[in-house]
Amino acid sequence: MVEHEEDGLLERCLEGDGGAFGQLVDRYQRVLFNVSLRMVGNREDARDITQTVFLKAYENLGKFDRRHRFFSWVYRIMINETLNHLNRARRTEPLDETMAAEQCGPDEDCARHRLHDSVQSALMELSPDYRQVIILRHFAQLSYQEMSSVLEVPEKTVKSRLHTARQLLGGIFSKSGIALS
Amino acid sequence: MKDKEMQRLMNDQLDGLATPAESERLRRELASDEGARKEYRSLGAVFDVLNRAEIEEPPPDLKQNVMRAIHHRVEMMPVRKGWRELIGAAFRKRPAFGYAYSFAAGAALAVLAFALLTGNSIMGSGIESGPFSGTMLPSLGVGQLRRIDSREFTLRDGRVLAEMLSGGDRFVARITARAPEGTEVVVSYDPGSWSVAGLRQHPATANDVMLGFGRISVRIQQIGESQYLLYLARRGPAGSPLRIAIHSPNGHVQGELETRVPRPGS
Numbered sequence: 001m002v003e004h005e006e007d008g009l010l011e012r013c014l015e016g017d018g019g020a021f022g023q024l025v026d027r028y029q030r031v032l033f034n035v036s037l038r039m040v041g042n043r044e045d046a047r048d049i050t051q052t053v054f055l056k057a058y059e060n061l062g063k064f065d066r067r068h069r070f071f072s073w074v075y076r077i078m079i080n081e082t083l084n085h086l087n088r089a090r091r092t093e094p095l096d097e098t099m100a101a102e103q104c105g106p107d108e109d110c111a112r113h114r115l116h117d118s119v120q121s122a123l124m125e126l127s128p129d130y131r132q133v134i135i136l137r138h139f140a141q142l143s144y145q146e147m148s149s150v151l152e153v154p155e156k157t158v159k160s161r162l163h164t165a166r167q168l169l170g171g172i173f174s175k176s177g178i179a180l181s
Numbered sequence: 182m183k184d185k186e187m188q189r190l191m192n193d194q195l196d197g198l199a200t201p202a203e204s205e206r207l208r209r210e211l212a213s214d215e216g217a218r219k220e221y222r223s224l225g226a227v228f229d230v231l232n233r234a235e236i237e238e239p240p241p242d243l244k245q246n247v248m249r250a251i252h253h254r255v256e257m258m259p260v261r262k263g264w265r266e267l268i269g270a271a272f273r274k275r276p277a278f279g280y281a282y283s284f285a286a287g288a289a290l291a292v293l294a295f296a297l298l299t300g301n302s303i304m305g306s307g308i309e310s311g312p313f314s315g316t317m318l319p320s321l322g323v324g325q326l327r328r329i330d331s332r333e334f335t336l337r338d339g340r341v342l343a344e345m346l347s348g349g350d351r352f353v354a355r356i357t358a359r360a361p362e363g364t365e366v367v368v369s370y371d372p373g374s375w376s377v378a379g380l381r382q383h384p385a386t387a388n389d390v391m392l393g394f395g396r397i398s399v400r401i402q403q404i405g406e407s408q409y410l411l412y413l414a415r416r417g418p419a420g421s422p423l424r425i426a427i428h429s430p431n432g433h434v435q436g437e438l439e440t441r442v443p444r445p446g447s
Contacts, residue, residue, distance in 0.1 A: 018252065021248075021251065022244065029243055033240075033243065043237075047239070048395065050239065051243060051246055051250070051395070054247045055250055055251065058247075088365070088428060089428075115233060116234060119230060119234040137196075138232070139234075139236065159192065162192060163189075166192070166228075170223045170226065173227065173230055178230055
């Protein structure tokens with residue numbers, strides 16, 4: 001979707017066209033859900049958070065500064081929502097609901113599930129600051145510049161955080177026996 | 182080369198952002214520095230693992246849920262703090278919403294008038310409506326709603342009783358909480374199966390109540406027992422349970438409430 005198309009959709013949303021917002025949901029739900037899932041480690045919470053983010057975006061479209069990119073704004077809402085969720089969860093015992101791959105089918109599925117869970121466990125060992133840079137770069141494929149805009153920190157900080165986060169992940173992967181090629 | 186510059190080059194190369202000149206420069210550095218080679222291999226392995234991790238598909242009903250909630254925006258308004266202002270703001274932004282709300286308000290008044298005339302008040306569902314305290318389970322009259330499931334959660338400094346009540350096609354979740362300040366009680370439900378038709382609180386408290394999409398949460402701000410009646414309207418097939426989660430300063434507990442009405446004799 002090119003940027004002017006997105007502008008047109010936003011315009012229609014502001015005029016009360018719910019269908020136009022549906023197209024924006026189509027566009028961003030996959031990536032936002034994955035960002036949320038990797039941040040909180042629980043599908044159900046990730047779904048709730050993603051839905052809340054879209055609703056907040058819809059409710060606040062009138063406040064959105066059109067000089068900025070829509071996705072940066074939505075990501076910012078997403079990051080705030082997930083951090084709020086994590087702060088609430090920090091005060092409590094961990095939910096016994098993290099993504100588990102107890103029931104595997106064929107070997108290939110099992111291996112995929114195991115990798116998925118191992119990566120998730122490793123991500124959850126990182127602090128939220130480091131986790132989010134990894135997720136935004138590797139799962140949402142944002143550029144450094146986009147990450148800088150979403151996280152409201154200079155690009156230099158993004159790069160330095162990413163490097164440290166990757167080093168930390170490497171250590172966690174090795175420790176937990178994830179096959180590093 | 183300085184460590185920082187070397188790190189930047191390594192990351193840019195693996196991120197696919199290095200220019201040909203930078204790639205060549207990195208190649209030369211790696212050829213002459215074993216420590217750097219090791220670090221680069223290790224970093225590359227992290228990229229490899231992350232690249233192999235798959236992107237998950239979002240739940241198939243996510244979009245549908247969002248769109249449904251947009252159409253029922255009033256349900257999203259906070260109950261306690263300034264909901265009138267929020268609705269007012271929504272009207273200013275979307276005049277059509279104001280007309281819809283006026284229509285809904287008119288319809289509600291008509292239903293209320295009909296209920297008063299026929300003696301079938303919608304909220305007179307058989308649950309005691311006056312303020313009460315000191316008991317976790319107020320009695321229900323004969324022929325009124327009956328309890329089909331309950332869960333009691335014991336906290337270090339309190340307890341929360343969650344009950345599912347039903348009578349005919351009426352469903353009410355009753356939450357009675359005596360919990361420390363800061364405790365959050367969250368009732369979540371499948372928005373495809375249920376919608377919230379009403380909410381009552383006994384007694385009036387300073388607790389924060391938020392009606393969200395597929396969930397209602399109460400944050401305890403005031404010491405003492407409080408009770409919430411969540412009137413539910415069925416949207417989908419019977420049997421979708423309610424999920425209760427309690428986040429207290431001392432821990433987390435959760436459970437489910439069955440909503441399926443047991444057959445007589447079972």
